[in-house]
Amino acid sequence: MRIAGVEMMREIDRIAVEEIGIPASVLMENAAIACVRNLDLTKGYFVVVCGRGNNGGDGFAIARHLYCMDKEVDVFYISEGSDYKAETRTNFRILKRLGVPMTPLSGETMWSFREALKDADVVVDSLLGTGVARPVRDFLRQVIQEININSRFVLSVDVPSGMNADTGESMGQVVDADITVTFQCMKRGFLNYEAMPHLGKIAVEKIGIPGPVEAKAEKGEYLTDHSLACSLIPIRDKTGFKGNYGKVLVVAGSQGFTGAALICTEAAISTGSGLVTLCSREEVFQSLVLRLKEAMSLHPDKLEDGVSRADVVVFGPGLGNFDVTFDMLLLVIKSMQENGGRSKTLLIDADGLNVLKDRTEILTHLDFNVILTPHVGEMSRLCGLSAEEIQKSRIDTARSFALEHKCIVVLKGFNTVVTDGSVVYVNPTGSSAMAQGGMGDALAGMIGSLCGQGLEPLEAAVLGTYLHGYIGDELAGERYVVKASEIIDAIPGSMKRLQDSRK
Ligand SMILES: NC(=O)C1=CN([C@@H]2O[C@H](COP(=O)(O)OP(=O)(O)OC[C@H]3O[C@@H](n4cnc5c(N)ncnc54)[C@H](OP(=O)(O)O)[C@@H]3O)[C@@H](O)[C@H]2O)[C@@H](O)CC1
Numbered sequence: 001m002r003i004a005g006v007e008m009m010r011e012i013d014r015i016a017v018e019e020i021g022i023p024a025s026v027l028m029e030n031a032a033i034a035c036v037r038n039l040d041l042t043k044g045y046f047v048v049v050c051g052r053g054n055n056g057g058d059g060f061a062i063a064r065h066l067y068c069m070d071k072e073v074d075v076f077y078i079s080e081g082s083d084y085k086a087e088t089r090t091n092f093r094i095l096k097r098l099g100v101p102m103t104p105l106s107g108e109t110m111w112s113f114r115e116a117l118k119d120a121d122v123v124v125d126s127l128l129g130t131g132v133a134r135p136v137r138d139f140l141r142q143v144i145q146e147i148n149i150n151s152r153f154v155l156s157v158d159v160p161s162g163m164n165a166d167t168g169e170s171m172g173q174v175v176d177a178d179i180t181v182t183f184q185c186m187k188r189g190f191l192n193y194e195a196m197p198h199l200g201k202i203a204v205e206k207i208g209i210p211g212p213v214e215a216k217a218e219k220g221e222y223l224t225d226h227s228l229a230c231s232l233i234p235i236r237d238k239t240g241f242k243g244n245y246g247k248v249l250v251v252a253g254s255q256g257f258t259g260a261a262l263i264c265t266e267a268a269i270s271t272g273s274g275l276v277t278l279c280s281r282e283e284v285f286q287s288l289v290l291r292l293k294e295a296m297s298l299h300p301d302k303l304e305d306g307v308s309r310a311d312v313v314v315f316g317p318g319l320g321n322f323d324v325t326f327d328m329l330l331l332v333i334k335s336m337q338e339n340g341g342r343s344k345t346l347l348i349d350a351d352g353l354n355v356l357k358d359r360t361e362i363l364t365h366l367d368f369n370v371i372l373t374p375h376v377g378e379m380s381r382l383c384g385l386s387a388e389e390i391q392k393s394r395i396d397t398a399r400s401f402a403l404e405h406k407c408i409v410v411l412k413g414f415n416t417v418v419t420d421g422s423v424v425y426v427n428p429t430g431s432s433a434m435a436q437g438g439m440g441d442a443l444a445g446m447i448g449s450l451c452g453q454g455l456e457p458l459e460a461a462v463l464g465t466y467l468h469g470y471i472g473d474e475l476a477g478e479r480y481v482v483k484a485s486e487i488i489d490a491i492p493g494s495m496k497r498l499q500d501s502r503k
């Protein structure tokens, strides 16, 4: 599914209406029907609050549908300065002629508005959509406050009124929706964490604009779809043997952090790698060797040899933020430069990222693929921005870092951002039930494994993050929290189910 900002939505609408010739009234009708589909029609009394633009026009059309269904409907509208565009005017006039109760909002009608909001089963918010153009002040601000204080349940049409659909920021006052029915594409601003409390549940509804029209206006930003993830799961050849499914070298684990090494290694095995080898720091090497079953082990003295044999190196979980970790990373990079080539991939996670603080320039001239999997704290160390700055613009931060350093960035957390600097995939799966130590180690092993099985690094990162969160969501249905080891146990079953579901 595409992600769109205001300008892209305008361009999509323009192409659909002007170039293709789909009447704007048809789009408005489809938008209204999509909203009605998301209303609880067992309820009896609806209040629809309409603004002056096309968002208000959607609201007038919604009110008509509710009236046709014999629902009790009250429409309140901003009348002052109204100069409706054609489709909005048409829908306004129809309601007038039908005799649907319509009240212009003013100081004098505020009392009856408030009482209607209190009585309504559902309030439909169609004051402002993508066209919000300046700070919301004075009267409109008061109208939004009344909605927030007095309503039982609010459906926002396209955008919670007063929210900037590009940034998710408040323009002064924002409606607190219980559900936002947004049209055609996920709005970029909805992905910002500060938007989330206002959005309620998000339903993205198609309104009759064909995919190729969207594609003409797109900016290379997508939400990872279930169908895309299913299509990326590698197909295992009947005659395949372990040599066909990738040799993954995991460089992980030091005193106090042996779990990270085991989790990462086992995640790679469960995701389907042919051969997985663990190389850890000397002080924990013996104890880790005893705990490995399917994986092989490699003494750190032999790191260079191990790298030269591997297709993929996953570097960093539990290695410790020490100079020796940086030295090991340099050795891995040197060895991959000498022996590697384009087929090799280096995934750097956790302490592998921490030791890159102020040294990220070493990433820019490498002959092999690099994937970085930072959480926000690690990203902050890498790029020098504060965690707050990054969280405010996760897509742009990840994208520009990836572009500048010629690597793939997986910026973890709710709505993980995966980007190679050119295209962006935002991951919709996963939840805070997964916010536990070890989860990121499992993700690193999964992505590394998928690279070794032949996926392009960007594809591996997209599928790995989707799958990791998808399994977390499945397990969280019955659990308060999900452990990394539970994710690992569930990987093969979930991959099989996802793969079968695409047939
Ligand atoms: N185009 C299509 O094909 C389709 C579009 N669709 C729908 O159209 C919506 C976009 O419509 P839109 O562009 O008319 O903008 P919209 O959000 O209604 O707001 C503009 C109005 O608000 C006013 N206004 C702005 N800021 C303000 C402020 N701070 N305080 C006060 N007033 C303010 C502004 O006033 P003005 O600046 O003109 O004075 C203008 O009157 C979109 O979200 C979707 O719902 C669907 O029907 C499907 C097909």
Ligand SMILES: Nc1ncnc2c1ncn2[C@@H]1O[C@H](COP(=O)(O)OP(=O)(O)O)[C@@H](O)[C@H]1O
Pocket: 350, 374, 375, 412, 413, 414, 415, 416, 429, 430, 431, 432, 433, 434, 435, 436, 437, 438, 439, 440, 441, 442, 443, 468, 469
């Ligand atoms: N609220 C959340 N929503 C979705 N995914 C989450 C959430 N919290 C954590 N996760 C996922 O769990 C993993 C945690 O990784 P990380 O913070 O690196 O943990 P660790 O380093 O302890 O292994 C990441 O993949 C992250 O996206």
Ligand SMILES: [K+]
Pocket: 055, 125, 126, 127, 128, 129, 156, 157, 158, 159, 160, 161
């Ligand atoms: K709205």
